[in-house]
Amino acid sequence: MMGTPADEPDRFKGEDPVHRVSLAKPFAVGRFTISFDEWDACLADGGCGRDKGDDKGFGRGRMPAQGINFVAAKSYLAWLSKTVGRTYRLPSESEREYFTRAGTSTPFWFGNAITAQDANYKASIPYGAGPRGADSKGPVVVDSYAPNPFGLYQVHGNVFEWTEDCFNKRYNEDTPVDGSPWLEGNCQRRMLRGGTWDWMANMVRAGYRENGIVDGGGYSFRVVRSLNVPVQ
DSSP states (O other): OBSOOTTSTTOOTTSOSOBOOOOOSOEEEOSSOOBHHHHHHHHHTTOGGGOOOOOTTSOSTTSBOOSBOHHHHHHHHHHHHHHHTSOOBOOOHHHHHHHHHTTOOSSBTTBSOOOTTTOBSBTTSOOTTOOOOOBOOSOOOTTSSOOOTTSOOOOSBSSOEEEEEEEOSSOOTTSOSSSOOOOOSEEEEEEEESOOTTSOGGGSSTTOOEEEETTSSOBBOOOEEETTOOOO
């Protein structure tokens, strides 16, 4: 079930209506957000449009690759697909929500509340009846927190991740219900999921939707591979 119910605290317009998505094809998901180690391997091989990203002084290595716009992220996926011999892609928005929730229906895969021990976010502003904590000072390495039930790390907070979907303000009758990306709407903007280290808890929820300009400010991403699909 994609979307958030009316009684979820601090939800935003555009997260409704709740609707059923039946994933038509199996897929594999990267356990981690792409790290600078992985991004720099692409750069060293002449790929990724020579876009170094922007570590904002937080460091590279196992830190999440950030400052990556949508176009540059797609160039990494093309390089990776060619290098490995399998087709890699961005997740659709519905796939991203599905593997964030990992079988749960609460605002976060770990429940109705969130603490600074669960994810990397602006914890000084509590969520619902949850506790108040110390604000994050910046992004952290990609495996800093416990994985969700699907074995995926930091699907809440730390850095925003691109999805393939074009920007639409809210779900409607044209929203795909088979797990495919929504490629109608404003495709100069694409949907982002996951939240980031300096945003409040209500913006790192599983159902929270954000968007970014494809060639504008950079974010990060996670790779997906459709199973049994040959390289194009």
